[in-house]
Amino acid sequence: MQSENCPNCGAEVIFRSPALPARICDYCHSTVKRIADGVELAGEVAVLPFDVSPIQIGTRGEYGGKHFDVIGRIRLAYDQGAWNDWLCLFSDMTHGWLSESDGQFQMVIERPLKEIRSKLIRGLAKGKKARIGDRTQIDGSEFVVADARMATCVAAEGELPFAPSTGWEVFNVDLRDADGFSANFELEEDEDPAFYMGHYVTLAELNPKNLRAIHGWKMPDYAA
Amino acid sequence: MPPEDDRPNPWGEPAPEAAAGPTAERIVVPSESDSAPAAEQFNCPNCGGTVEIKAAGYSVSIACQYCGSTLDVSNPDVSIIQRYEGEVRKLELPLGSRGMMRGTEWEVIGYQRRSENGQYPWDEYLLFNPYEGYAFLDTDGRGWSLGRQLTAAPEKKTLVGFEVDGEFYEPFYAQTRAQVDYVLGEFYWRVKVGDEALTADFVRPGKMLSWERTRNETVWTLSELLEPHEITDAFGIDPPKGGGLPLPHQPSPYRQKAGQFMKLAVAVAVALLVITFLFGGTSDPQTTRINLATNGVEQTAKVGPIVLDRPRQAVTVSAQAPGIENSWIDLTYTLTNRDTGEIFEANNVVERYSGRDAEGNWSEGSSYSTSKFSMIPAGTYELNVFAAGSRWTQSQFGSSSNAQVDVTIEKGATFYSNLFLALLVVFAPALWQWFKHLSFESRRKSDSDFAGGDDD
Numbered sequence: 001m002q003s004e005n006c007p008n009c010g011a012e013v014i015f016r017s018p019a020l021p022a023r024i025c026d027y028c029h030s031t032v033k034r035i036a037d038g039v040e041l042a043g044e045v046a047v048l049p050f051d052v053s054p055i056q057i058g059t060r061g062e063y064g065g066k067h068f069d070v071i072g073r074i075r076l077a078y079d080q081g082a083w084n085d086w087l088c089l090f091s092d093m094t095h096g097w098l099s100e101s102d103g104q105f106q107m108v109i110e111r112p113l114k115e116i117r118s119k120l121i122r123g124l125a126k127g128k129k130a131r132i133g134d135r136t137q138i139d140g141s142e143f144v145v146a147d148a149r150m151a152t153c154v155a156a157e158g159e160l161p162f163a164p165s166t167g168w169e170v171f172n173v174d175l176r177d178a179d180g181f182s183a184n185f186e187l188e189e190d191e192d193p194a195f196y197m198g199h200y201v202t203l204a205e206l207n208p209k210n211l212r213a214i215h216g217w218k219m220p221d222y223a224a
Numbered sequence: 225m226p227p228e229d230d231r232p233n234p235w236g237e238p239a240p241e242a243a244a245g246p247t248a249e250r251i252v253v254p255s256e257s258d259s260a261p262a263a264e265q266f267n268c269p270n271c272g273g274t275v276e277i278k279a280a281g282y283s284v285s286i287a288c289q290y291c292g293s294t295l296d297v298s299n300p301d302v303s304i305i306q307r308y309e310g311e312v313r314k315l316e317l318p319l320g321s322r323g324m325m326r327g328t329e330w331e332v333i334g335y336q337r338r339s340e341n342g343q344y345p346w347d348e349y350l351l352f353n354p355y356e357g358y359a360f361l362d363t364d365g366r367g368w369s370l371g372r373q374l375t376a377a378p379e380k381k382t383l384v385g386f387e388v389d390g391e392f393y394e395p396f397y398a399q400t401r402a403q404v405d406y407v408l409g410e411f412y413w414r415v416k417v418g419d420e421a422l423t424a425d426f427v428r429p430g431k432m433l434s435w436e437r438t439r440n441e442t443v444w445t446l447s448e449l450l451e452p453h454e455i456t457d458a459f460g461i462d463p464p465k466g467g468g469l470p471l472p473h474q475p476s477p478y479r480q481k482a483g484q485f486m487k488l489a490v491a492v493a494v495a496l497l498v499i500t501f502l503f504g505g506t507s508d509p510q511t512t513r514i515n516l517a518t519n520g521v522e523q524t525a526k527v528g529p530i531v532l533d534r535p536r537q538a539v540t541v542s543a544q545a546p547g548i549e550n551s552w553i554d555l556t557y558t559l560t561n562r563d564t565g566e567i568f569e570a571n572n573v574v575e576r577y578s579g580r581d582a583e584g585n586w587s588e589g590s591s592y593s594t595s596k597f598s599m600i601p602a603g604t605y606e607l608n609v610f611a612a613g614s615r616w617t618q619s620q621f622g623s624s625s626n627a628q629v630d631v632t633i634e635k636g637a638t639f640y641s642n643l644f645l646a647l648l649v650v651f652a653p654a655l656w657q658w659f660k661h662l663s664f665e666s667r668r669k670s671d672s673d674f675a676g677g678d679d680d
Contacts, residue, residue, distance in 0.1 A: 049300065050252045050264055051281020052354045080414050080440065081284045081298060102282055102412045103357020104375055132441060144377045147441060178379040178387075200375035203355055211355070213259035218329065220355045 007041045017089045022163040031163045042163040048155040054211045057158045061206035063107050067091045072158030076151040106182040108198035124185050125193040130173050143175040247301040266302050278333045279352045283410040294416045306416045319409045323458030328356050334409035367464045367471050368455040371447030393426035393433040396472045398673035429475035470668040478661035485654035492650045506540050506634035514629050518551045518613035527633045528606035538637035539597040544630045545574045546591050550616040550623035561603045570595040596637040607633050
């Protein structure tokens with residue numbers, strides 16, 4: 001854990017994950033980037049639009065036998081909607097993304113692209129397009145493209161593996177198989193493509209604690 | 225045709241650009257407690273009415289509950305997608321209603337009236353809970369189903385069916401086009417009147433698997449048929465009226481009963497067979513042979529004595545004349561109680577004919593016959609046999625001039641006809657329930673695009 005002061009407003013900013021280079025200041029929404037001898041300012045992101053997500057920074061849970069803390073979030077929007085990608089710091093200091101879209105959750109963990117023997121994914125990495133319904137074999141299971149679209153980062157908070165700026169664009173492809181496994185391909189301008197794999201989950205399965213209390217709604221028993 | 229698979233087949237024109245016009249700004253409705261606020265609010269840019277967004281962050285479009293216009297809420301500024309001219313419908317489940325169903329509290333936040341070109345309309349309510357996500361509540365007046373969107377892509381099995389969680393769904397409604405006729409409330413996708421989707425449905429008892437494809441995505445939904453009281457308990461509305469054909473995924477009310485009755489019948493049948501075997505057998509046979517000419521002259525013989533020690537007992541008398549050919553032997557039996565002189569009488573015959581005609585060799589009759597006396601009181605009995613043999617002389621084929629008949633008397637008897645009747649009675653209710661089940665299934669499937677052919 002590293003504690004610094006925001007170069008913009010002076011508020012304390014805490015880096016919980018040693019591996020992450022950036023954090024959004026909770027007070028002034030500045031992006032604070034770690035450098036060799038401290039931190040520097042790397043722009044400002046927009047305030048998150050109001051939503052009723054049950055997750056918040058500080059939500060804890062379990063996945064794959066490991067405990068995790070939610071430490072960051074980016075919000076991505078496209079012409080027909082928006083979703084949240086929550087950054088989870090696992091007890092062994094590895095990271096996962098809890099993707100939240102239309103009330104459905106998937107936990108995905110990055111996999112080196114070179115490990116993946118899939119023509120479709122290799123094609124995507126080379127800049128080819130995928131269409132909804134396209135199929136491919138990954139790790140011996142058949143995945144189908146459920147979603148493929150350009151999205152824009154509209155807001156972010158907390159700790160992040162990059163220094164986001166509002167308006168940053170990403171091409172995102174979601175795949176799923178018959179058993180609830182999900183895979184995720186992301187391509188950003190001037191960045192290496194990234195590939196994630198994981199599983200669709202329900203909130204209850206994550207055994208969550210410190211969910212956000214939403215006015216008028218009873219906290220579910222599994223989170224109490 | 226059912227969908228070949230869920231590969232995309234984009235159709236239709238792209239969505240028209242949002243109409244330029246007045247916009248409204250959203251504000252968060254403050255929460256008076258520690259918990260986070262639950263809703264956003266804005267004034268409808270068409271009618272000015274105060275509209276709330278319950279699923280803020282997820283909802284993309286809202287149809288104003290005052291004027292019915294559909295509004296775009298995917299941006300901070302609310303704009304009009306489609307103006308609605310007409311009266312706003314009163315919903316069976318008003319927007320904002322909350323109810324507990326199967327352990328989860330749901331709020332009704334959206335409503336669509338959908339149909340196939342105006343035919344076969346149904347109501348679709350969108351339910352929301354911030355911790356559970358979304359659910360769908362569908363009805364066509366006959367019953368209510370609670371559906372959840374699947375996160376897994378169902379696996380295709382055989383030529384036409386799909387499997388989810390190891391359960392098979394058979395095709396019911398083939399691929400067809402469904403349209404939105406009316407919409408109210410908020411949705412996590414951009415919805416408006418006139419929107420079309422391709423749909424197909426697959427069923428197994430109690431559940432329906434629905435496939436839906438729009439320009440942008442393929443969605444699978446799994447719905448469970450609710451008991452009529454569940455919708456009443458949750459939202460305090462009248463249970464569905466029912467009537468008409470069963471729902472595609474309505475479980476047969478007779479199937480379970482038929483199964484239970486069948487199990488019971490099998491158990492009783494086994495018991496009957498055991499009893500028949502244990503108590504119905506015969507014992508202590510005594511045989512007398514009678515030699516007689518087949519000239520109509522009566523011969524007599526005695527068999528016994530036989531001692532019956534149970535208060536009431538059956539006696540079996542059998543006759544066997546293996547050698548006879550185109551002859552018959554009339555038999556009269558008198559069973560006489562030596563002490564009381566009480567007499568029980570029976571008649572029987574053994575007869576066997578054979579020959580040859582245009583169709584080949586034929587034969588009929590049997591050289592064996594059995595007579596059963598039931599409920600004979602205890603005592604010592606002897607059997608008098610009066611046998612008269614006759615022959616069939618018209619036949620060009622040989623007939624026996626002599627006959628030899630062995631008459632056997634035994635204690636006990638097996639009344640197979642009684643057993644058969646008992647089994648019929650025992651199995652009748654199960655068969656009746658099964659018949660009702662099959663006729664229910666055929667009525668249920670009569671609405672299917674894949675009707676005809678196999679039952680079950």
